[in-house]
Amino acid sequence: xxxxxxxxxxxxxxxxxxxxxxxxxxxxxxxxxxxxxxxxxxxxxxxxxxxxxxxxxxxxxxxxxxxxxxxxxxxxxxxxxxxxxxxxxxxxxxxxxxxxxxxxxxxxxxxxxxxxxxxxxxxxxxxxxxxxxxxxxxxxxxxxxxxxxxxxxxxxxxxxxxxxxxxxxxxxxxxxxxxxxxxxxxxxxxxxxxxxxxxxxxxxxxxxxxxxxxxxxxxxxxxxxxxxxxxxxxxxxxxxxxxxxxxxxxxxxxxxxx
Amino acid sequence: xxxxxxxxxxxxxxxxxxxxxxxxxxxxxxxxxxxxxxxxxxxxxxxxxxxxxxxxxxxxxxxxxxxxxxxxxxxxxxxxxxxxxxxxxxxxxxxxxxxxxxxxxxxxxxxxxxxxxxxxxxxxxxxxxxxxxxxxxxxxxxxxxxxxxxxxxxxxxxxxxxxxxxxxxxxxxxxxxxxxxxxxxxxxxxxxxxxxxxxxxxxxxxxxxxxxxxxxxxxxxxxxxxxxxxxxxxxxxxxxxxxxxxxxxxxxxxxxxx
Amino acid sequence: xxxxxxxxxxxxxxxxxxxxxxxxxxxxxxxxxxxxxxxxxxxxxxxxxxxxxxxxxxxxxxxxxxxxxxxxxxxxxxxxxxxxxxxxxxxxxxxxxxxxxxxxxxxxxxxxxxxxxxxxxxxxxxxxxxxxxxxxxxxxxxxxxxxxxxxxxxxxxxxxxxxxxxxxxxxxxxxxxxxxxxxxxxxxxxxxxxxxxxxxxxxxxxxxxxxxxxxxxxxxxxxxxxxxxxxxxxxxxxxxxxxxxxxxxxxxxxxxxx
Numbered sequence: 115x116x117x118x119x120x121x122x123x124x125x126x127x128x129x130x131x132x133x134x135x136x137x138x139x140x141x142x143x144x145x146x147x148x149x150x151x152x153x154x155x156x157x158x159x160x161x162x163x164x165x166x167x168x169x170x171x172x173x174x175x176x177x178x179x180x181x182x183x184x185x186x187x188x189x190x191x192x193x194x195x196x197x198x199x200x201x202x203x204x205x206x207x208x209x210x211x212x213x214x215x216x217x218x219x220x221x222x223x224x225x226x227x228x229x230x231x232x233x234x235x236x237x238x239x240x241x242x243x244x245x246x247x248x249x250x251x252x253x254x255x256x257x258x259x260x261x262x263x264x265x266x267x268x269x270x271x272x273x274x275x276x277x278x279x280x281x282x283x284x285x286x287x288x289x290x291x292x293x294x295x296x297x298x299x300x301x302x303x304x305x306x307x308x309x310x311x312x313x314x315x316x317x318x319x320x321x322x323x324x325x326x327x328x329x330x331x332x333x334x335x336x337x338x339x340x341x342x343x344x345x346x347x348x349x350x351x352x353x354x355x356x357x358x359x360x361x362x363x364x365x366x367x368x369x370x371x372x
Numbered sequence: 373x374x375x376x377x378x379x380x381x382x383x384x385x386x387x388x389x390x391x392x393x394x395x396x397x398x399x400x401x402x403x404x405x406x407x408x409x410x411x412x413x414x415x416x417x418x419x420x421x422x423x424x425x426x427x428x429x430x431x432x433x434x435x436x437x438x439x440x441x442x443x444x445x446x447x448x449x450x451x452x453x454x455x456x457x458x459x460x461x462x463x464x465x466x467x468x469x470x471x472x473x474x475x476x477x478x479x480x481x482x483x484x485x486x487x488x489x490x491x492x493x494x495x496x497x498x499x500x501x502x503x504x505x506x507x508x509x510x511x512x513x514x515x516x517x518x519x520x521x522x523x524x525x526x527x528x529x530x531x532x533x534x535x536x537x538x539x540x541x542x543x544x545x546x547x548x549x550x551x552x553x554x555x556x557x558x559x560x561x562x563x564x565x566x567x568x569x570x571x572x573x574x575x576x577x578x579x580x581x582x583x584x585x586x587x588x589x590x591x592x593x594x595x596x597x598x599x600x601x602x603x604x605x606x607x608x609x610x611x612x613x614x615x616x617x618x619x620x621x622x623x624x625x626x627x628x629x630x
Numbered sequence: 631x632x633x634x635x636x637x638x639x640x641x642x643x644x645x646x647x648x649x650x651x652x653x654x655x656x657x658x659x660x661x662x663x664x665x666x667x668x669x670x671x672x673x674x675x676x677x678x679x680x681x682x683x684x685x686x687x688x689x690x691x692x693x694x695x696x697x698x699x700x701x702x703x704x705x706x707x708x709x710x711x712x713x714x715x716x717x718x719x720x721x722x723x724x725x726x727x728x729x730x731x732x733x734x735x736x737x738x739x740x741x742x743x744x745x746x747x748x749x750x751x752x753x754x755x756x757x758x759x760x761x762x763x764x765x766x767x768x769x770x771x772x773x774x775x776x777x778x779x780x781x782x783x784x785x786x787x788x789x790x791x792x793x794x795x796x797x798x799x800x801x802x803x804x805x806x807x808x809x810x811x812x813x814x815x816x817x818x819x820x821x822x823x824x825x826x827x828x829x830x831x832x833x834x835x836x837x838x839x840x841x842x843x844x845x846x847x848x849x850x851x852x853x854x855x856x857x858x859x860x861x862x863x864x865x866x867x868x869x870x871x872x873x874x875x876x877x878x879x880x881x882x883x884x885x886x887x888x
Binding site: 407409413479557558602 | 666669670673674677678683684685686687688690691694695698712866867868869870871872874875
């Protein structure tokens with residue numbers, strides 16, 4: 115009898131610690147096209163993890179930034195005309211240069227135009243897509259889509275976050291039970307998690323492992339931050355400190371993945 | 373002899389506690405067209421109060437967001453061309469759908485074009501306008517305007533903030549003596565107060581009570597935050613925590629309204 | 631024998647304390663055209679120092695803001711079309727009104743278009759240019775440029791920041807050894823330092839002294855903040871508090887300038 119796949123062999127906590135160590139050693143560059151609400155927090159989360167963010171959205175120069183970066187994040191949270199042009203130029207540059215890119219289709223359940231744009235982007239080989247249940251339904255254009263099927267159809271990794279997180283590439287899957295309810299009471303937490311996925315993919319070629327590691331590490335940092343906070347204001351500060359100081363011992367002790 | 377109007381019957385502290393409870397229970401959606409400086413802090417203040425912010429300014433999709441929202445905030449703090457188009461589309465959608473909207477005419481005393489735009493918007497039935505004395509003078513286009521007269525002429529509520537705050541609908545008025553000087557040393561505090569007014573109006577049909585409750589609650593949160601801070605950096609964090617944890621006892625003990 | 635120039639006579643710590651006192655007394659207005667990532671943190675640093683920020687980038691009204699301001703900051707960190715038009719209008723207004731302006735050519739080493747634009751701007755008499763070594767090389771369009779020569783050629787002050795900071799006007803120079811490594815792990819720290827330079831230049835006509843004072847004060851605030859932080863999240867909060875509370879005693883005790 116074949117044993118079920120372990121993701122990755124040796125345990126996800128060890129893989130996550132290893133990915134964090136690589137981020138802190140290699141300082142990969144992550145170019146982020148993200149919404150104005152999220153830019154500052156996203157940049158600070160990336161810096162806390164060891165990555166180096168850049169954020170320009172000017173269509174004429176975004177390709178130059180992407181070519182000098184190690185990964186690209188495309189977040190649809192602000193959907194103005196210039197940002198759409200930047201998205202297209204950035205993805206083209208990333209694909210041409212063989213750089214991985216990650217899609218965060220924020221709020222596509224609220225706007226048909228945004229959902230249509232996201233469906234087109236999803237055909238352009240993102241290494242991973244991080245989203246919530248409502249956004250996955252809008253992306254799939256059906257109620258109750260199966261994450262495995264959606265990942266398989268697009269040959270990508272889907273990181274579906276919620277009370278529990280599910281990460282799947284269509285064949286393998288990881289369920290993550292870390293995090294804290296305060297994460298839903300601070301803006302840009304999902305956007306920052308997606309940026310962390312892009313950073314992890316810059317240093318870990320297996321996109322499933324990278325995505326699961328980033329989401330789990332962020333959830334563990336959130337748990338540590340919640341213990342040190344008295345509300346969402348201090349929580350937003352503490353999660354940056356917690357991610358910055360996150361070590362293998364805390365990951366092994368706290369990660370709850372299956 | 374007719375007794376003077378009480379606003380509202382039973383006391384504003386009780387009404388404010390009740391409005392906060394409704395925000396935490398109903399999680400109203402507040403769409404914000406606001407300046408880039410203020411977006412993140414505004415979103416976090418709304419989340420801390422229980423509301424759910426969205427922030428897109430893309431003219432082609434803003435109407436879809438407003439139709440799915442319970443209230444709209446229009447803040448003129450950044451005045452680029454796309455934002456003006458978004459403002460017009462958003463207000464049209466709000467009025468058509470019967471959703472209340474709030475105007476924050478930031479810095480209109482610094483720019484004649486911005487003042488002219490604000491005067492036009494003020495004729496489009498905002499539920500409330502929150503501003504400071506210099507902005508009210510620019511809106512009224514005269515020195516020392518009377519807030520009651522300006523509110524009455526526009527059939528709106530004016531929330532005039534400063535060392536003391538005055539809220540009036542032309543007939544009734546509330547004076548609020550809460551707050552802390554540190555509030556003037558952190559960016560986007562006024563913008564966030566306006567967003568909180570929009571959230572309150574989403575759950576309280578009497579715009580005068582809603583506006584006064586939001587401004588008073590924010591002032592009380594500021595006083596609590598000042599006691600826990602050693603400067604404007606920690607103050608900006610603590611006011612989010614304080615608003616998140618604000619309860620009826622603190623409101624009854626601290627609110628100073630007449 | 632002529633003694634070497636002292637910058638300024640009486641010592642830079644005393645000059646820095648005096649400049650901070652003037653900021654807190656006069657509340658100069660600083661108009662900032664800066665990138666969206668940096669806007670909120672920059673505004674809060676300026677407010678903590680006593681200055682009053684404005685941030686509009688709308689080309690049609692930016693001149694009105696600059697004319698009412700005491701200094702202008704031009705930061706190229708986000709390089710979209712509207713921001714370029716705003717930059718040109720703002721610099722023209724500043725020069726016409728005799729207001730000093732400061733250039734921060736963020737990331738011009740990453741994008742040839744941005745470098746070309748910065749080189750043009752640098753001919754338009756900035757009072758100071760604050761940048762890092764890679765950006766100076768891109769501005770000078772050569773490897774290992776000499777800061778003194780670049781400052782002299784443009785009749786400006788160059789504030790070159792790094793592990794040590796060098797401030798020069800071509801004739802005089804100050805080396806500053808303050809700061810903390812955490813400053814490199816929070817976004818917009820350099821942008822905020824440039825804004826502080828603009829604020830200092832608004833109240834101190836000697837641009838060399840003003841630039842050195844601003845960079846040194848920011849470095850000292852960073853050292854104090856680092857002692858109170860456990861990571862980059864709390865550091866970003868503490869540096870605002872530290873700058874707000876910075877006094878002459880701390881400057882005299884901590885400043886390491888030669």
